[in-house]
Amino acid sequence: MLENLEDTINKRCLIALSYFSVDDKPLKQTLLAGTVKSVDKEMGITLSLDIEDENKTTTPSQPEFILPANLSCWFNSPKGTFNTSNPKIKIENPDFLVTWDIYQTKKPKDAKEEGEQQWWEWHPRTAPPQVN
16 A cells, blocks of 8 residues: 555556535546646645547646545556546556545535535545456
8 A cells, every 4th residue: 555645656547536416416427547747745646637649649648637645545456458438548557546536515506606616525435446
C-alpha cells in the first residue's frame, strides 16, 4: 500500500468515480485514465488525463484532474488493458486503480441564486475493486 504522496508521481492510473445524489441514488459512473503530474497535501493529486490526439493515439496530457490527497483508495493494478468511459481511450497495465464515491451535498433546486455552485463530498472507496 502507498504511504507517501510522492510515490504516485509519474504513475499511470485508472480512476473510477461514482456520483450519488443527496438521496444516495446513483447519478453516473466515470472511468478516467491519467498520469500523476504533481502532488500537494493541501491541493491534492494532479493528474494529466489521457486524451485522443489527432493521430488517433492516446497521450497523457491536458486536461488535468485533481483528486483529494488521500491514498486509502489507491490499489495496485493487475496487468491488462482497461477501457475508460471514452470508448476511444484504453489504458494498458496501469500502476494503480483509484476508486472514489462522490456525494452531492445540496440538491440543485436548493440553490438560492442562479449560478450557485453545487457542493460535492468525496469519500474514498477503501475496499479493493473487483477486476474481471
